Structure formats: structure tokens, C-alpha cells
Amino acid sequence: MKKKRLTKALLTIGVSLSVLAAGCSGSPSTQSGGESAKGSESNAGGEAKAQAGGTVTFALEHEVVSLDPAFSYDFSTGPVVNQITEPLMRFEKGKSVVPNLAEKVDNPDPKTYVYTIRQGVTFSDGTPMTVDDVIFSLERTRDPKTASYVGWMFSNVDKIEKAGDWTVKVTLKEPDANWQYAMATSAGHVISKAYYEAHKANFGKPDGGTMGTGPFKYVSWQTGSELVLEKNPNYWNKEGGPYLDKIVYKVIPEGMTRITGLKTGQINMALNLPLDLQEVVAKMDNVKISRSDSFLSDFIAFNTQRKPFNDVKVRQAISHALDRQKIVTELIKDAGIAGKTVPIPPALWTFEKDKWEKAYSEIPDYAFDTDKAKQLLSESSVPTGFNGKILTDSDSFRMNTALALQAAVKPLGINLEIEKVTGEELNTRAWGGARDYDIVVQNWSSDFPDPAGNMVPLFLSANTADGGSNFANYKNPEVDKLLDEQNRLTDPAKRTELMIQAEKLIANDAPWIVVSHQKNFLAMSKNVEGYDIDPLYFWEGFMKDVKLTQ
Template structure:
């Protein structure tokens, strides 16, 4: 996951009145560069939760909530039609029921008792407006790709709407459990205009918390929604105030966590796990994810449009040494596939057999040199590696720099902010010819849904390579496209698996990405938190609900 896609991927995976303003003056958030821990605006009391984010959020608007810093903030304020429970099963959220009538038709019955935090009722007009907004090209939502296979969304009852798909899609049912299924107030969005979701414009939702302010580069403050529509059923939460603190520097964030200044650190660097283990205030929660970290080769740009160049670099990397010395508990040793074992959720034996027999780019300087010699650049070349501010990705960039130097490639490292790397991954800076600006970049992805195609379609489908798209290698292969579309349209798990493995045969041979690990999420949790974090799964970025966190 992160953000996403373009045009026509057909079958993807597919309060008191709001204050309405924030303390920042810029609508383009930038992370803090000082390394100092922001001072919360709310005193640290028993009912205040302080959360450390490794990057600035993109927006408070769920249309742009598609990364691991933005999502945990946004999902406290706006709510989705469906949600994942602790077993990753779909449950009703703002709906009271839903049904797959046939492979092309889904009917949703919406709750008629929901209110926004300002007390105004949520109407069907708000629901349809919100869903149409994700699909609107002028909005350019990062979740728009999830709707590419939708033919129509129409109201079919007083509190009912029906979705018609263009073609059968086994994964459509998951869409409304993501931020692509969050509902907004039409009146508030239209009143705020372009400032909606910004520090100045704020956001209005139906969720258990309300937006108070967003100090760009410092913190986002939320308070409990005293008008919460589901208050009587759920009861009031232990947490009444949330302060999300933006702390990009790993050491500073860990120090804030181990000293008790923040309660929850959502990104713990593996090289500092010793500090976590020796602290009296915190413990480590490790969550096996459906995510991966990878090198993205810009296949539109020379020399990385040459498959032999990509193979040469893949062979030059010693994945075993990288895992042992750098990755450690951060991730699981790569199987050279974009699909981690956590997504072998059906036809598992077939997936495991393929994992053993598939093409692997195991470390071999000899093969690396042979591949480069077979390319159009046998004498090497200069290039740049774009990387974010995280310590582990910078360590990987250094290892990569040293590895490719052995075969005559001179790589420099270009460090950019975490939120800039997110923007680049989804097409920021594409030139007039549609070419992305980087050579090699280190990105991450996590499957949006509990399914292998939650990785394959976003990263490899060709229409996802443009602005807003997650195909950051700009990879194009018509046969892969056809196979991915065919598998998405099938409801037969055996057939889907066979089609995906056929696509992987091609993908592995053309190596548009080099997968260097499958992630584990490492959360540092203050000991006063007794529940609400330890049961999270790989889909935590959709359902880390602070209302469920209990304080001892």
C-alpha cells in the first residue's frame, strides 16, 4: 500500500462544531528537520495518547490517505462503510448489511442513524457524493484506482445503493474497508473547497475523534467526539485526546518512546531494538505484514530500460548478508518474490512449491558481470539512488552503492524527505513525456487486501505507471496485464493462482523491482497500554482504531 493508480485498471484488487482551522500556514506539509520532539498542545494525562509518526501526513482527507503515517490519523476522524476486524474479516461499519447479488452486482444498505461530529445527520447524498468523489479525475484521489472496474454507483432505495462492475472482480468487496470507503459531509467539503483536508480547511467526519489542529511539521491534535453516533453502543473510550507527533529522525523518536514521552511509536528501527528492550517504559510488538521493501528500477529511463542492467544489479546484491547485518527483525529473508508468505492464503502448497522453484537472483558477481556485459552499458555508468530519511533504507542504499561499484556502476545517494519519497512513488515529478524523475528509488508497499494480487496488480499493471500510480518502476508488459486482469475476474482460487504464477514467471525474468525484504511492523508500545495494539494484523493501517486502545 501507499497511494495510488491511474486510469483504467479494470479488475484491481480489487463534537462540538469542528474548529476548521489549524496552526500551520502552508498547505504543502513538510516534515520537521530539527530532530526535536514536538511539545504536545495537550498536557500528557491518562486520557491522552501520544503517537510518534516517522513522516508528516499528506492530508486529513481520506481521498489522499494511503500511507503509513497519514492513515493512522485519518481513520480516527472519518469512518468507512465496512471495516476489517481483528481476524481480517469484513464487518459492517456505516452500513447495516451488504450482499453480492451476482458477480457484477453488490447491494449496500446504509445505516440511517449516523451523524457527523457537528451533529448534522449523514445522508445518502453524503454517501454517494463521497464515493463519486473518489472516482472523480479532477480530485485525483490516491484511491481512485480501486474504482476503475466500477460501471455505476446508484441509489436503489431510501438507504440503499447498488454498485455495478464492468467485469467480475473477486476483490471488489474489500474496497469499502479502506480509506476509499470513508464518508464525508458534502456540505462541509464543498464549503471548504481546495482547503479541505489541509491545516486551514480541516475535516468533518462521523468518527469517534474530531480534528482540532495540524501544526505542519510538528503535530496533529484530535479530541474525542462527544457527539459520536455510536457512543451508546460502544461506550466512551479510554483515550479522549490524541497527539500525533511528527518525528522523522529515528533516534529522536525512539528516545521519545523509551523515555515515556510518546506512548506508541509506529516505526521502530531495527538497530535500536536494544534500546527498546532495556527500557522500563515500553515493550515491542512485532506484526507480520503483507508488505515488502524494494528497489524500484525506472524502466522508462536509460539505462534501466535495459533488462540486463537490472539483472546485473540484482545479482550483485548479497541478500543473505543484507538480511543478517542490516534487516534483522525488520523483515523476513526475501524469497525473491514480491508476494510474501503471509499472502499464501489459498492454494498454499502450490505457492510454496513455486517459491522453491522460481527464478532467484542469488548473489553472484560472475553473473552480475555477465549480465552487464550483455547490456548496452558493458563499461558501467553513473546513476542515483533516491532514498528517504529512515535509517534502515539509508543503510540499504549504502550497501547497494558498494555492491554495484564492484561491477563498474557509480551510484550516488540522493536523500529526500519521507513524504517526498511517497510523492515520488506515486508519480510526482513526471515529465511531459511521462517519465519519472529518478533512476533507482527505495520504496515500500503493503498489500491493501489479504490477497496476493494486492501486491501484483498495483505494482505491475501498466496503467498504474502514470501520475498517481503505484507502478513506480513504470513497468509495461501486455501479457502480464492480461494475466492479472484474468485472475482478478475469476472466483476460482486454483485458476487465480495459476494465472498469477504465470505472471510471476515473466515478472521475475524481467526484474523491474528487486525485493530486498518482506516487512515486519515493529511498534514500540508504552506499558500503560493494555489492549488494542497487540492484536493488530498486517492490515493495521486500515483499522488501528484508538477508540479500542485500553489504558491500565
């Protein structure tokens, strides 16, 4: 966020698809970085040369939720919206935070951030961006009535003020270690206030679109089919791109169809393809791949507020019943690693690494042990088993995970029905405050290069509300206290100590089974250059740097 064997994949890979618009064409280029696919050598006459212009066709796994950045919070919506609207700050190669629409930020005390807004920036219609646009955008996303998916990032904000013609002052209720990252996400995106007010009824929808300062502008959107962006001629940042004339996003849920499009050249870019097909892509002569470690976790979450999943021994029993390593060995192979119970993979040990590594080795592993699973269930409120449902979508890795879980608990007397829904419905129900499911199979990636980027949104009880991302409906006052306290600190060592305490409590409570941590994967035609994937690609306006080669 993956799948079946490869036996028939190569037989169908050469079939062309009339449903896809023709993509860019050109000679293969030298790869700029990442892991190369077969045949990524330079042209015989020397290194390929980049050219301005052209169209790239980009495959999306799911339909875009909205063009409104307040609702840009998934792996299909982000790569579109981030090209149109931009944040005050931005992530540099998935690590540090650097200025963007704000030319600088001052932090005179732990609760105050003063953003100096960049002058001379215009929206794609040529109208100037002002401080009023910035404040309007932040306040709108912050407003609970908006029910923004990233509204939780403003929960510690006391007030947002205009401090000068080109300055915005954000005052926090208390110090917040993660606020430094928030303005580099879609929570910090700026839209045109005038455009929003003129299109309030349909803003973010196909007939309303959106208006931002990004390198590309919105043109059209045929839901379920394609979404088109064109180069923004008024883009403020004159360093480098945008180079492309147009980006055509194709909604293609079926993995094999995306692979076939790459083979025929009708698709030029595709993110996070099905695991079993990544090996096929790596052997294509006309395609190169870029991989990176990720902050991603594939997980199973129990609804801890619904019987019998409110019983910790039931959750622990199921955790022991599932052979996670078998899933990783058979499906993920070298494209990721097995998880544990808390989604803090090695890639997220971005500070105090030794402490995180030691703690990770000490937390309960819930290793595959059928006898232990049976013992725990016998000690639970449902010793002879029960019936329940697993909610997931048609993604084959998630479906295979659901099937593996269904089979694993059968010997315990637990009968789990699989409820398959669309990716859009899965997101809607997972984010909805009602949490209308027993068990959900989903994935999640930290918004920040910080362990708190997983722990706070996923396990703080306040995030069980509508729009919150506490998928397990998990509520532990002691965990809340530790997570709140670490968030008020800036000392990495002290924050780490508190988060590790919370991590151990969460692991003992077993609200999640973390199945795996997959690597990020980007497939590109060999004449597409300019970008290599990193852990936070979903917040980046990376198409600005993408170019074609001759």
C-alpha cells in the same frame, strides 16, 4: 518503513526532550497480547484497571500528507485519518471484511454490490450521515480529477447509484475479485458533503480540516509539529470506546528522538521504529511491544522505461550484484525475512498456500553472485557500465540499502549517486506519473489480505499513470492480461494459477529487487491497552479501542 549499530543508543536514551508534550501517566498494566517487552508483569495488587479519559501522545515518522481520506495512503497519514473518517466496511484483525458504515452488503451477481447504509450515524458535528454523503464521497474519490491515491480501486466501477433511501448500488464493468476489499480502505471512507462544499478550497489542510463519522474529530494541525484529535461525542458505535479524551500526534522523523520520548513517557505509542533501535525498546521497563507478520516489502525498483534500465540484463545483473541476505542478517535480524524479486511474502499466501509456496521456491532468486552479475552486464547494452542515481529518503534502512547497492555495483563499472530527499518528496516523486528517477528505494504493503493486493497496483501497466503505484514503470502486456483475467474470477484456485504465471514473468523481467519483508512493530507505554498490531493496521480506526490503565 531502518539502521545503525546500538553502541551509543543506551547512552542517550534517558535524555528528556522539551519539544515533546507530556504524555499520559499511570501504573504499568498487564499486556493484552503480542510480544511483550521486559517487565510487563501485572501490578502487585492485581490486574490493572482501565479508565476512561486521558491523552495519548503518538509519534509519527513523517508529516501527514492530508486529512482528506482520498489521499490517505501512507503509514503516517493512515493512523490519523482513519480515526476521523470511516469506511463502509472494515477489516477484522487484518483478515476478513465485516460491515461498518454499511450494516450489510449483498452481492446478487458477480458485478453488483448493494450496500445497506447504517441508519442513525452522525458526523462529528451532529449532522446525520445520509446516502447522498456516501455517494458523494465515493464518486469524488473515483473521479480522475480528484487524482486520489486510492482512485485506482474504482477503475472497474461502471456506476454508483442510489437504490433506495438507505441503499447504494455499485455496478462493476466486470467481475472483480478485489472489490470486496476496496470499501474497507480509505476508498470507502465517507465525508460530510456539506462540510466539503463549505471548505472546498482548504479541505484536508490545517485550516480546513475534515469532517467524518469516526471515534475522534479534528481539532488542530501545526504542520511539521503536531496534530490534535479529540473524542467525538456524537460517535454512533456505542460498543466499547472511544475511551481517550485526546490524541496528540507528534511528527518526529528522527528515530532516536522517538525512542527517547518513549523512555521518558512523553511518547506513548510509536509504529515501526528503526530496526536497530527496536532491541533497545524491548529492554525498556516502561514499554511493551506488539509485533505481527506483515504484507510489507522493502524494495529497490528500476525505472524500466528509462535507459539503461529498460534492458532486462542490466536489471538482472544488478539483482545478482546485491547481497540481500547480508542486509537482512546485519540490519533486520529476526525482525523480518529476506525477499526475492516479486513481493508476495508468506504472510500473503492467504489461500492456496501450497501452490504459492511451491511457486515461490521456483521463481528466480538472483542470489548474490558477482561473476554472474558481470557476465550479464557484459551481455547488456552497457557492457562497461554507466552512471545513474538512486532516489530515497533519510530513513536509515532505506539509506543503508542504497549505500549497499551503490557499493555492490561499483565493481561492475556502475556508478550510482544517491539522491536523498524528504519522505514527503520521496512519496510525491514515486507516485508521480513522470517517475523522475532511475532507481527508487521504498517500501510497500498490500492493501488487502490477497496476493493481488501487491501484484495489481505494483505491476499492472495502467498504474504507471499519475497517482498509480507502478513504481518500476513496468509494462508487460502478457502480465496485464493475466492480472486482468484473475481479477474477473472468484475461484481462488484459478486466480492463483494465473497470478503465479504473472509472478514468474515479472520475476524473469526483474523490475524489482525485494530486499526484505519486515514485521510490523508497535511500541506502547505499559499503561496503554486495547490494541495489538496486525497486518492491515494502516486501514484501521484502532484508537477507538485504546485506553489507559490506572
